[in-house]
Amino acid sequence: MHTEAVSFYSDGSQISALWRTPDEGSGPYRAIIQGPGWLGLKDAKLYVRYHEALTQAGFGVLVFDYRGFGDSEGERTISPPAQLQDLKNAVTYVTTRGDVDGDAIGVFGTGGTGGGNAILLAANDPRISAAVSQVPVADGRDWLHRMRSEDEWLEFLRLLDADRRERVTTGKSRLVHPREEIMVPTKERRATSVKADVDDRIPTAVPLSAADEILQYRPIEAARGLRTPLLVIGVEDDATTPTDHAQALFDAAAGPRQLIMQRHTSHYAAYDRYWESVTPRIVGWFDEHVTGGGVRIETVLAEDVTIEMLGDA
Numbered sequence: 001m002h003t004e005a006v007s008f009y010s011d012g013s014q015i016s017a018l019w020r021t022p023d024e025g026s027g028p029y030r031a032i033i034q035g036p037g038w039l040g041l042k043d044a045k046l047y048v049r050y051h052e053a054l055t056q057a058g059f060g061v062l063v064f065d066y067r068g069f070g071d072s073e074g075e076r077t078i079s080p081p082a083q084l085q086d087l088k089n090a091v092t093y094v095t096t097r098g099d100v101d102g103d104a105i106g107v108f109g110t111g112g113t114g115g116g117n118a119i120l121l122a123a124n125d126p127r128i129s130a131a132v133s134q135v136p137v138a139d140g141r142d143w144l145h146r147m148r149s150e151d152e153w154l155e156f157l158r159l160l161d162a163d164r165r166e167r168v169t170t171g172k173s174r175l176v177h178p179r180e181e182i183m184v185p186t187k188e189r190r191a192t193s194v195k196a197d198v199d200d201r202i203p204t205a206v207p208l209s210a211a212d213e214i215l216q217y218r219p220i221e222a223a224r225g226l227r228t229p230l231l232v233i234g235v236e237d238d239a240t241t242p243t244d245h246a247q248a249l250f251d252a253a254a255g256p257r258q259l260i261m262q263r264h265t266s267h268y269a270a271y272d273r274y275w276e277s278v279t280p281r282i283v284g285w286f287d288e289h290v291t292g293g294g295v296r297i298e299t300v301l302a303e304d305v306t307i308e309m310l311g312d313a
Helices: 045-056 080-095 113-124 140-146 150-170 178-182 187-191 209-215 219-223 243-252 275-289
Strands: 002-010 013-021 029-034 059-064 100-112 128-136 230-235 257-262 305-310
Touching (some): 002 080, 013 045, 029 080, 045 059, 059 080, 080 113, 080 209, 100 275, 113 219, 113 230, 140 150, 219 243, 230 275
Parallel strands (some): 029 059, 128 230, 230 257
Antiparallel strands (some): 002 013, 013 059
16 A cells, blocks of 8 residues: 555645555546544554555545644644535545546545544535445434433533633633543543554643534434435444444435444454454445446435344354
């Protein structure tokens, strides 16, 4: 796999990206766009093997740091609407490249808002031919609520209300650690080394106002009636991104869709346990639905829905 450092602009901020292509050939490539998952960065080791599998299948992959993250310019905050605009601009960027088939673009997102953002892009950009959403968040308010006991949730809402009052009187928002004070990490998250290579490079202080944007984050609404081919990958009994979020996104979509549910594992362990069985399905989904060539044919049958359960009985 060949990796080239590239950049593009999104609302005036320079966005740092990696363009990954097969070792041999010069294109034009079918392209897969990826914005990282919750508090992820473009060069995370977790993503490399997915990109290797996709480039081996002949795809080019553009992965980038959202504005304010990693090497990208912009305010250090978390803004789903801004991230969606970054994704749209990433699509536009690849269409400017001579080594990309602009009629063959898919989106891959994994990890909480990464999975949710893939669905938002598919619903908001007709240039996307297919989407893969792995362990997604479907409803930001429900997600933040379920990380907390009820008294913790009510206290969190009180803090948000106090911060809103502060913002309208002083123009400033309290700074918080996004992993500790917006998301509440599970025991598994504290113990895992899956993201250890990027954990010390993510923003550690963002405005609490970002939580207001997460509360309004609703990929489930974008999924309703979605006709773009959608592959959803969930984890049974997931304590980090609730299993029913993946199920709800799958149920809401109206086009060709497939649900893969990984059993007898956990959110972070699933990346390794089911790597060999899930990755070929991701590649196969894009290979089937991101076809390019200037002609787009869509056939949707009533039975064009599949569900797979992975794991020993």
